[in-house]
Amino acid sequence: MTFLQERIISRVHDSMQLAAVKLEREFAPPQVSFTQRGRIAGSAWLERWELRFNPILLADNEAAFINDIVPHEVAHLIAFACYGKVKPHGPEWQHIMRSVFKRVPHTRHQLDISKVAPxxxxxxxxxxxxxxxxxxxxxxxxxxxxxxxxxxxxxxxxxxx
Incomplete structure (x- = not known):
């Protein structure tokens, strides 16, 4: 595992802890892998309680992953834990992005995908x-x-x- 991947895992755990404090409930740490491919920066597998990140996009976009991609994906897990199966970028997810992570909820990243999508x-x-x-x-x-x-x-x- 690379230092950068360790930073992402740490950010995931910190984000889960922040959600636990803000929402006053515990959340199990998710499984984190770096197997996401293609144009997608990250994905949340709700029933598996798993987050997947794209290692190629991560290598060139560390700040975006730390600041935006990780909270975005963690918010999907938190929304699922709190509300059950809801629209992926619906009001529940948007509320978590704003109130817990203090981030503007964007549904798509703006990363350069030329390396992963020729x-x-x-x-x-x-x-x-x-x-x-x-x-x-x-x-x-x-x-x-x-x-x-x-x-x-x-x-x-x-x-x-």
Missing amino acids: TFSYQCDCRSHLLTLRRHNKVQKGTQRYQCCHCKALLRPQHNA
């Missing part, structure tokens, strides 16, 4: 387009074609010279 350049008759890895792979396999919504031309891979 894009591929495509061209039509009027402009360039960026396709996700999933869409690019479908084009390469011949199972899907995409067209520009403006000029209606089929998108074709843009080869770099």
Whole structure:
């Protein structure tokens, strides 16, 4: 385990303790792993009482994880413990973000995802387009074609010279 991962685990435990004090009830420490992949910075697995964090995004965004991502995910667990199954970013979760963690409740992070979600350049008759890895792979396999919504031309891979 890296020093940074240890810091995140410590922040999770501190956040759980803060919630316990503010809400005057105990919460078991969650399982914490660094197995989250793709564009997602973190996720809360409610029934498993587990938090997962993306190690690639964490490496480049320590402050965002400490200040925003960890409280965001912990708030999901606290909302589940206090209210049961509710909307993921509903009023209960927002209340916990504001009252317990003193954070503005944002539903999505603004981290640079270029390392975890590569894009591929495509061209039509009027402009360039960026396709996700999933869409690019479908084009390469011949199972899907995409067209520009403006000029209606089929998108074709843009080869770099």
